[in-house]
Amino acid sequence: MVTLSDVAKAAGVSLATASRAFNGSRDRRVRPELRDRVMEAARRLNYTPNAAAQQLAGGETRSVALIVHTIADPYFSSIAAGVERGASSFGGIVTLASAGNDIGSQVEVLETLTRQRPRALILVGGVRDDPDELARLRAALSHFRALTGAGVAHVGQPVLGVSTVAIDNEPASADLATALVGQGFSRFVVLAGPRDHLTAAARARGFTGAMLAGGATAVEPIHGDFTRDGGYAAMVELLDRDDRPELVFAVNDVMAVGAMAAARDRGVPVPDDLCVAGFDDIVTLRDITPSLTTVHLDLEDIGERAVRLALDDQASGPQTVHVGGSVVLRESTRR
Amino acid sequence: MVTLSDVAKAAGVSLATASRAFNGSRDRRVRPELRDRVMEAARRLNYTPNAAAQQLAGGETRSVALIVHTIADPYFSSIAAGVERGASSFGGIVTLASAGNDIGSQVEVLETLTRQRPRALILVGGVRDDPDELARLRAALSHFRALTGAGVAHVGQPVLGVSTVAIDNEPASADLATALVGQGFSRFVVLAGPRDHLTAAARARGFTGAMLAGGATAVEPIHGDFTRDGGYAAMVELLDRDDRPELVFAVNDVMAVGAMAAARDRGVPVPDDLCVAGFDDIVTLRDITPSLTTVHLDLEDIGERAVRLALDDQASGPQTVHVGGSVVLRESTRR
DNA sequence: CTGTTAGCGCGTTCAC
């Protein structure tokens, strides 16, 4: 393993000069001639800096830690792509960790990431509404922040006391509802996801509120998993009931797709007998038929912003930026 | 920032003892009583080891580097989920980097990852068939291996001279073709993806060979991007031709979905007027209609195996494990 | 501008 001092020796300069040649110290500069000699020696010897040593010696860390529920979920992987872009824009790399949405593993993952002393931490995804768990996570997060000095940003609801890219679920869902009321829908149901899931709850609330305000009537919401299968199960439950509304709002796209699959399996045509809408506008799902009415979110951009926010956090402290969604009316709610 | 020596002081032992209390040195052991005192002090002081220091001091690295084309693509994100599982099974974390499939950025990313001195590197995804570029990548990879001592594994075709999880594209595609011939298909076309893409080529070759062997006839394959839009464009091109085969094989699922979208837009019903098959069995795409005939790949498992292979690589040198796919006949090729 | 020196936090020889 060739080290910087090997390079320095080969170039006939001191270690310090070699170091400065690489990452031009702010105040101290190096004569171009020497700099070139160092760079050439480095190339000749095939030198690659050791990030661990740099970090230990007080250099800046260039890693961004990212916590998601599962990277296999398109919602998270899209955001991850944005985070990745944000990180590489300043020469950083992303260290990925997944934790379910149980606080236990989230805290555990946080501890593992603490060892890395990353420059920034992005936590993506819904948090449970349980006050205890919320408090635990807040504590772990602020502890992490204090300990590592890293910037922290959360993507989701602004309830963690850290910088957050707040997705305006409630107004966006309301917009969707308004558009749908405008299309003449009146009786609806919400496939509301997990009972204590903040994001799910916000979407359900926004949608329901605006529908009711528009004169529509709601049937009892159905809870379940925030997944495709959760959507499927919820739809089955709905179809087993006596009264069936004309519109189903699933709080995310994958649930909506599951719900449509269930309807199909039960022989209920969408949108003819039943209309369905989702939320997120997942790219991979844009080609399903009927095409899904939903709320578009620029997920990659959200990830990128989260990185910027986390980086700023180090300087300016916690901030919140809001991002909206835009209603996309498609076939699944065509009357 | 509390360090190990703080802990040692608080526990009234030496630094060395504290270190051994944490990660029990092979030969040297610590009296249980002291060990407990150290652990308690650590907890009390909220000590977290510094990974960079550990690495620098000669401890083992616990990071697995992962290179994908884009993490937003479900193919890659599924594999990434497996890699993540594999890494956390030994307490490791994954550092994610994306590089297109141009060698330039791949080599550049490799250089960035070299700084991290990871324990293992997983490179996922198609490589271009250009001999020059292939050689460059092989060189960069073996250089990386030599330099960092990390285990390396590749997911794809075994052409890089490193351990690889080889996806048996050709036989699997042949199986698909055989099944389809059995259904009575005779005239077909392949949406073949990029011209110099090894994986795409292998799939096209396997499929075409078996179809021809089964007595079917091929029309000129259509090349394009390995993406949804590439599939769409290819299908448009196909439909603009005079003669239209009865079966279209897209070399991956996202292309197949794009192709089906194009057929739909052009008013060509699938599977009635035209049948479509894909490859990968992407989870998110399982609910599209008509459901897609494809070759199932256990992507998460593939990612996990890649990690094991890379870890073994450090000891036993390059190996290749083959993974097959299984044909899944669904609606999109129903006669 | 450039070189010398002192650590960063920890694992690991060595002595005891």
Add this chain to the structure above:
DNA sequence: GTGAACGCGCTAACAG
């Protein structure tokens, strides 16, 4: 068993 001392590769004060 335990502790003292050294060094991993590098950056950041200090001097010159």
